[in-house]
Amino acid sequence: MNDTTNWQIPKWPFLVGGVLLLVFGFVIVNHSPLPGHWAFLATGCVVLGAALSVIPYLLDYRAMGKALEVNALGAIADKIQNLEKLAAQISSATNHWTAAEESIRGQAEKTTVAAKAIADRMTNEVIEFSDFMKKMNDTEKASLKLEVEKLRRGEVEWLQVLVTILDHVYALHTAAARSGDAKFTTPVTNFQNACRDVSRRLGLVPFVVAAGEPFNAEHQKAVDGQVPAAGAVVAETVGCGYTFQGQPLRPALVRLRDAAAPAKPHGEKAPAASSAPVKKAAEKPSDKPVEKTAAPAPAEAGDEFALESPG
Numbered sequence: 135m136n137d138t139t140n141w142q143i144p145k146w147p148f149l150v151g152g153v154l155l156l157v158f159g160f161v162i163v164n165h166s167p168l169p170g171h172w173a174f175l176a177t178g179c180v181v182l183g184a185a186l187s188v189i190p191y192l193l194d195y196r197a198m199g200k201a202l203e204v205n206a207l208g209a210i211a212d213k214i215q216n217l218e219k220l221a222a223q224i225s226s227a228t229n230h231w232t233a234a235e236e237s238i239r240g241q242a243e244k245t246t247v248a249a250k251a252i253a254d255r256m257t258n259e260v261i262e263f264s265d266f267m268k269k270m271n272d273t274e275k276a277s278l279k280l281e282v283e284k285l286r287r288g289e290v291e292w293l294q295v296l297v298t299i300l301d302h303v304y305a306l307h308t309a310a311a312r313s314g315d316a317k318f319t320t321p322v323t324n325f326q327n328a329c330r331d332v333s334r335r336l337g338l339v340p341f342v343v344a345a346g347e348p349f350n351a352e353h354q355k356a357v358d359g360q361v362p363a364a365g366a367v368v369a370e371t372v373g374c375g376y377t378f379q380g381q382p383l384r385p386a387l388v389r390l391r392d393a394a395a396p397a398k399p400h401g402e403k404a405p406a407a408s409s410a411p412v413k414k415a416a417e418k419p420s421d422k423p424v425e426k427t428a429a430p431a432p433a434e435a436g437d438e439f440a441l442e443s444p445g
Contacts, residue, residue: 148190155183296333297376297384300340303329304374337379342371343386355385367391 159179303326310322330340343354349366356362357372368388375386 144190148186152183152185152187155179155186159183293338293378293383296336296338300329300333300338300376301373304340304342338383339377340374341377341386342374343368343388345370349388349390353382353385354388357387357389362390 156179159177307319307322307326310319313319333340341353345368347368349356349362349368351361353375354368367390369391370389371386372389373387376383
């Protein structure tokens with residue numbers, strides 16, 4: 135704020151004029167012989183001198199008031215300038231905030247677009263990976279199916295080979311038993327037992343129907359292929375039956391006893407004169423299963439030694 139003393143008016147001219155008017159009025163009052171116009175003149179001089187003495191103080195007061203108003207207006211102008219600066223700063227901050235918001239919005243949009251692109255790419259990769267895994271699974275399933283089929287075919291082949299070998303061993307054992315030579319029968323029996331023990335380890339179990347047992351159509355089959363009458367009795371086993379892992383593989387091929395023929399006592403031996411024809415008759419049925427089981431191909435219709443499916 136400016137100093138108010140610089141606005142003071144010099145008072146001495148007014149004071150000198152007032153004093154002179156007072157002195158002039160006093161002189162008029164003292165030297166005037168009669169009151170009248172001179173009295174009014176003296177009074178006017180006194181009043182004018184007093185007013186003249188007061189005028190500089192009034193002017194000084196008015197000047198001081200003007201100075202105060204000017205100083206107040208200057209302070210207000212300074213404040214207004216500060217407000218303008220503040221408004222400019224607020225406007226600048228608003229502009230910066232708007233620019234930052236636009237930049238952030240642009241970055242957010244770019245980030246959203248990039249995230250969406252990454253999500254789409256990940257989705258496509260997941261779909262491609264799923265398709266790849268599905269193709270691999272299908273390929274692996276096809277390979278496993280092919281291997282299983284190969285194993286099935288191999289199993290059928292080695293079962294046919296093993297059954298053929300056991301049939302030949304049984305035919306050999308039957309021939310040795312009918313020969314009546316113990317030196318030849320004992321080694322062949324041991325050999326057959328050893329072969330059957332090996333086949334049992336693989337799950338293939340041969341079985342023979344004892345003579346005199348009743349005919350069972352589920353596990354036995356007649357040589358002629360016909361269904362016998364009720365009460366038929368087994369005379370002898372021509373070919374072994376087999377089970378594989380507990381499942382029936384092939385029924386036993388048996389020859390039935392003639393109902394008109396009397397049953398032979400157990401342990402009765404045939405006469406020596408008829409030993410040759412018996413041997414010949416025994417060789418005939420034993421050759422039949424050996425010949426038909428030798429081929430690994432699937433058996434044709436009517437084959438007595440056809441293998442059933444192990445599965």
